[in-house]
Amino acid sequence: MQDNENRPYQQCTRCIMDTTDPEISFDEKGQCNHCTEYFRLAPLYIYNGEETDRAREALIAKIKEAGKNSDYDCMVGVSGGVDSTYVAYMAKKFGLRILAFHFDNGWNSELAVKNVENIVKKLDIDYQTWVVDWEEFRDLQISFLKASVANAEIPSDHAFLAATYHLCSKYNIKYFLSGSNFATEGILPKSWGYNAKDVKHLKGIHKLFGKTKFKTYPLLGFNREFYYTYVKKIKMVRLLNYIPYVKEDAMKVIQDELGWVYYGGKHYESVFTRFFQAYYLPHKFGYDKRLAHLSTLICSGQMTREQALEEMKKDTYPPELLAEDKEYVIKKLGMNAEEFEAILNAPPKSYKEYPNDEKRLKFIYKVYNKLRGR
Incomplete structure (x- = not known):
């Protein structure tokens, strides 16, 4: 881990990112590299009127053309969260034939399950669930927790990507519409x-x-990704970059139209992710992802800096819910309180302290993106 203890605390004067990011830098105005980079890239990824409308219309036409010999035009991953729900809603409005896909890693909240059920029922779309083998997945999650690395969500994120490509290939779907977007996640x-x-x-x-061996856990190496992308010609599209995406407005639409219910925070539709982002990361690493989420909303004009600072003062994880979630996480992982506390109190480590392919992947993806014209 990069030592940040001796660095004076500083917070961006434009967004609210601060020195809890050990790699942050500031210019002479006190504005950080994150919001500066956001504004540099925004013209490429933020909706800008008629030009984006034309690009979206062309994209929808391509998706429909690619799906004409299949049962579906596209696949949409639905977690029960606002972004993926709104993608499904808009894709349906654009006349696309959708296969909804839900990745079940065993941590869904009851509210997330109800949201997903409402989405597929009210939009009248087909639905596929990928359920992981819990014993394999649990063992992998515990491994990442014991490793003391910050991204303990890699087991979920990796499997989701692998399952996405696998199902697109299985159903001959050429486009996967992702809920990822620049406006609120840049x-x-x-x-x-x-x-x-x-x-x-x-x-x-x-x-x-x-302790266990992989038998069913889906893996996605670069070779496999290359196969899916160039041989099977599967493309991932961030549909929300093609529309004027304002999170508060989107939430109201899906609440009114789909009976969607808010779950309290970004990615809190998962019990583990809620615990991970609201407690594990801040407690063990000093990372509060709300800083990044709210800073993005400031940059996209969906919130003022003053509003974001006030939001940061709020307790988004009531003590009763924290205690309940912590007990649930420990029990579900098959651990005892002492074992879990030892993990929480172990010194943080960098991913660089473990085997990784960072240098090779950076080179490969640089070439890969050039070939794709990105």
């Missing part, structure tokens, strides 16, 4: 996590700390 420090696609890293940590 800022996230690299120092707070690591590439979920790095199979060497995932296998390396599992080999050091795991």
Whole structure:
């Protein structure tokens, strides 16, 4: 881990990112590299009127053309969260034939399950669930927790990507519509996590700390991704970048139209993710992802800096819910309180302290993106 203890605390004067990101930098105005980079890239990824409308219309036409010999035009991952729900809603409005896909890693909240059920029922779309083998997945999650790395969500993120490509290939679907978007997710420090696609890293940590063997856990190495992308011609599209995406407005639409219910925070539709983001990361690493989420909303004009600072003062994790979630997480992982406290109190480590393919993957993806014209 990069030592940040001796650095004076500083917070951006434009957004609210601060020196809890050890790699943050500031200019002479006190504005950080994150919001500066956001504004540099915004013209490429933010909706800008008629030009984006034309691009979206062309994209929808391509998706329909690619799906004309299949049962579906596209697949949409639905978690029960606002972004993926709104993608499904808009894709249906654009006349696309959708296969909804839900990745079940065993941590869904009851509210998330109800949201997903409402989405597929009210939009009248087909639905496929990928359920992980719990014993394999639990062992991998515990391995990442024992490794003391910041991105303990890699087991979920990696499997989701692998399952997505697998199902698109199985159903001959050429387009996967992702809920990822620049307007509300354009800022996230690299120092707070690591590439979920790095199979060497995932296998390396599992080999050091795991007890079971992979039998059904879906893996996605670069070779496999290359096959899906160039041979099967599967494309991932961030549909929300093609529309004027304002989160509060989107939430109201899906509440009114789909009976969607808010779950209290970004990605809190998962019990583990709620505990991970609201307690584990801040407690163990000092990382509060709300800083990045709210800073992005400031940059996209959906919130003022003053509003964001007030939001940061709120307790989004009531003590009763924290205690309940912590007990549930410990029990579900098959651990005892002492074992879990030992993990929480172990010194944080960098992903670089474990096997990884970072240098090779950076080079490969640089070439890969050039070939794709990105």
